[in-house]
Amino acid sequence: CFSRTLAGNEAPDMLTLPAKLRRKKQPYLSVRSQLARRNLRRQAVLFYSELRDFMAARSIVDAGPGFMRYLAVSRDGELDMEFGYLTPRIYAGGGPVRSGVLPSGTFMRAEWIGPYEKLPEVNAMLPGWAQHNGVELDVVTTDGGMVYGCRLEIFHVSPKHTDDPERFRTEIAVLTRSGTEGSAAERMVQPGEDNAASFSHLPIGNWRNE
Numbered sequence: 001c002f003s004r005t006l007a008g009n010e011a012p013d014m015l016t017l018p019a020k021l022r023r024k025k026q027p028y029l030s031v032r033s034q035l036a037r038r039n040l041r042r043q044a045v046l047f048y049s050e051l052r053d054f055m056a057a058r059s060i061v062d063a064g065p066g067f068m069r070y071l072a073v074s075r076d077g078e079l080d081m082e083f084g085y086l087t088p089r090i091y092a093g094g095g096p097v098r099s100g101v102l103p104s105g106t107f108m109r110a111e112w113i114g115p116y117e118k119l120p121e122v123n124a125m126l127p128g129w130a131q132h133n134g135v136e137l138d139v140v141t142t143d144g145g146m147v148y149g150c151r152l153e154i155f156h157v158s159p160k161h162t163d164d165p166e167r168f169r170t171e172i173a174v175l176t177r178s179g180t181e182g183s184a185a186e187r188m189v190q191p192g193e194d195n196a197a198s199f200s201h202l203p204i205g206n207w208r209n210e
Contacts, residue, residue, distance in 0.1 A: 013112070013113060013114030013115075013118065013166070014111075014112070014113035014114065015110060015111070015112050015113075015114075015122060016110050016111045016112075017110065018108055018109065018110040018126060018129050018130070018133075019108070019109060019110070020106055020107070020108055020109075020135065020176065020178075021106070021107050021108075021109050021173075022104075022105070022106050022107075023102075023104055023105065023106075023107050023173075024104050025101050025102065025103065025104045026086055026101065026102040027086070027087045027088070027089055027090045027091070027099070027100070027101050027102075028067070028084045028085060028086050028087055028099075028100055028101070028102060029051060029054070029055065029060075029063070029084055029085055029087055029091055029093060029097055029098070029099055029100075030051070030069070030082040030083060030084030030085075030097070030098050030100060031047040031050060031051060031082070031083050031084070031096050031097060031098070032071075032080075032081070032082045032083075032098060033047065033080075033081060033082075033083070034078060034079065034080050034081075035078070035079055035081070036077065036078055036079070037077050037078075037079055040079065040081075041116075043083075044068070044083055047083040048066055048083060050096070050097070051083070051084065051085055051097060054094070054095075054097045055085070058091070060087070060091055062087070062088055063085040063086065063087050064085060064086035064087065064088070065085070065086055065154050065155050065156050065158070066083075066084070066085050066154075066155045066158065066160075067083075067084055067085070067086060067152050067153060067154040067155065068081055068082070068083055068084075068152065068153045069081060069082040069084065069102075069150065069151065069152050070148055070151040070152075070153075071147070071148060072144075072145055072146065072147045072148065073145050073146050073148075074144055074145035075144065075145045078145075082098075082100070084100075086102075086154070102150060102152075103149070103150055103175065105138075105149075105150070105175050105176065105178070106175075106176045106178040107150075107173040107174060107175055107176065108126065108129075108130055108135055108137065108173070108174050108176055109171060109172060109173040109174075110122070110126065110171075110172050111156075111169060111170065111171050111172075112169070112170045112171075112172065113157075113166075113167070113168065113169050113170075114165070114166060114168065115165035115166065115168060116165070116168060116170070119153065119170060119172075122172060123153075123172060126172065126174060130174075130176075135176055135178075136176060136177045136178070137174050137175070137176055137177070138150065138174070138175040138176055138177050139151070139174075148174070148175070149175040149177075150173075150174070150175035151173075151174045151175070152171070152172070152173045152174070153170055153171070153172055154170065154171040154173065155168070155169075155170055156169045156170070156171060157169035
């Protein structure tokens with residue numbers, strides 16, 4: 001782990017060196033949405049509250065950390081995302097809440113300790129590191145934007161645990177093409193597809209090692 005000062009931040013935050021890690025399949029519950037990046041924080045608050053109410057009503061008390069899964073990013077910045085909680089086993093969804101399983105495979109991952117405002121800069125560093133080290137990420141570039149096999153931000157320490165943003169701990173994990181169950185190209189949905197049957201919300205997050 002090393003300290004670095006990102007632009008506009010006087011206090012050094014902590015970013016671990018990226019590393020490859022093999023993951024097992026991971027069940028989760030989520031709400032899926034297409035939204036503009038500027039609405040991300042506001043919508044996240046609403047979706048996580050909806051998920052917590054769903055789990056409380058069904059006495060699901062063993063959920064793990066929250067996460068965001070970036071499915072696709074369009075060229076104009078619209079996001080196709082899932083907002084969810086990792087679970088130790090598969091639970092049935094209902095209404096806008098979906099049950100799913102994250103794929104197994106080799107992920108490139110790093111941990112960031114610091115405020116969420118710097119996460120875009122942290123994410124922007126990872127593709128360059130991967131290219132420099134010969135790691136091929138499971139991402140496909142299309143005319144509409146970028147489609148990810150599995151790109152995650154997992155919130156191990158969040159506002160649920162502390163009021164101090166400098167103590168937030170976020171894991172960034174991106175599936176690579178090494179030993180995946182099928183590439184993003186094989187699972188591809190075009191960014192910006194407006195299919196009401198495919199989205200629970202139209203415009204208005206402990207993993208186990210193998």
